[in-house]
Amino acid sequence: xxxxxxxxxxxxxxxxxxxxxxxxxxxxxxxHDGISGLALAKSxxxxxxxxxxxxxxxxxxxxxxELRRDPRTLRTPVIMLTARAQxxxxxxxxxxxxxxxxxxxxxxxxxxLRIKSVLKRSDAPASRGTLSAGPFxxxxxxxxxxxxxxxxxxxxxxxxxxxxxxxxxxQPCDRTDLLRSVWGYSDAANxxxxxxxxxxxxxxxxxxxERLETARGTGYLLRTTA
Numbered sequence: 122x123x124x125x126x127x128x129x130x131x132x133x134x135x136x137x138x139x140x141x142x143x144x145x146x147x148x149x150x151x152x153h154d155g156i157s158g159l160a161l162a163k164s165x166x167x168x169x170x171x172x173x174x175x176x177x178x179x180x181x182x183x184x185x186x187e188l189r190r191d192p193r194t195l196r197t198p199v200i201m202l203t204a205r206a207q208x209x210x211x212x213x214x215x216x217x218x219x220x221x222x223x224x225x226x227x228x229x230x231x232x233x234l235r236i237k238s239v240l241k242r243s244d245a246p247a248s249r250g251t252l253s254a255g256p257f258x259x260x261x262x263x264x265x266x267x268x269x270x271x272x273x274x275x276x277x278x279x280x281x282x283x284x285x286x287x288x289x290x291x292q293p294c295d296r297t298d299l300l301r302s303v304w305g306y307s308d309a310a311n312x313x314x315x316x317x318x319x320x321x322x323x324x325x326x327x328x329x330x331e332r333l334e335t336a337r338g339t340g341y342l343l344r345t346t347a
Contacts, residue, residue, distance in 0.1 A: 128158030155179030238305035254287035255345035
């Protein structure tokens with residue numbers, strides 16, 4: 122069974138999530154404040170973390186940043202869970218590097234679908250062979266991408282996004298195809314998620330950022346030649 126760490130201060134919501142996780146065969150682990158949640162994340166090696174942003178002790182943004190600083194939790198998928206429904210808050214969460222974002226009130230069924238989707242794509246890269254495109258080289262066993270033998274500091278979602286673009290290098294990648302392949306979404310309704318991750322990815326590619334181009338009316342493409 123995969124363990125899911127739920128860091129949520131509202132006990133009724135945490136218990137509801139735990140109940141539905143158990144019904145789906147997951148093992149829920151609950152924390153009701155940021156400090157204890159961070160400790161459990163580092164010691165328990167959960168398959169995924171559900172992280173509320175409004176937490177006592179240490180807010181969700183600080184917890185997330187600490188998770189991404191620690192090699193034990195650097196690649197652990199995180200879904201942010203919050204009552205903040207405004208677009209700017211959702212984008213801010215994604216820009217931090219969250220794998221997905223669910224707002225309260227939410228449907229337990231939708232939340233479980235998001236969890237399964239994130240877990241599915243977190244497992245997918247290891248099954249692929251080696252890949253090189255332009256200056257990018259992928260090591261699927263380590264889930265690491267290199268440029269000129271220097272590792273890129275990518276989240277798992279960023280890794281998969283860049284991998285997909287490199288697999289279709291020098292060809293426009295349709296938004297819907299990217300969302301389906303990387304996030305498991307069935308339509309383009311989450312296009313802001315894609316745009317936000319592209320922005321983050323460009324910021325991490327350094328001198329190679331210009332290779333990641335916007336394809337007007339289509340989506341994005343990655344050029345192998347400068």
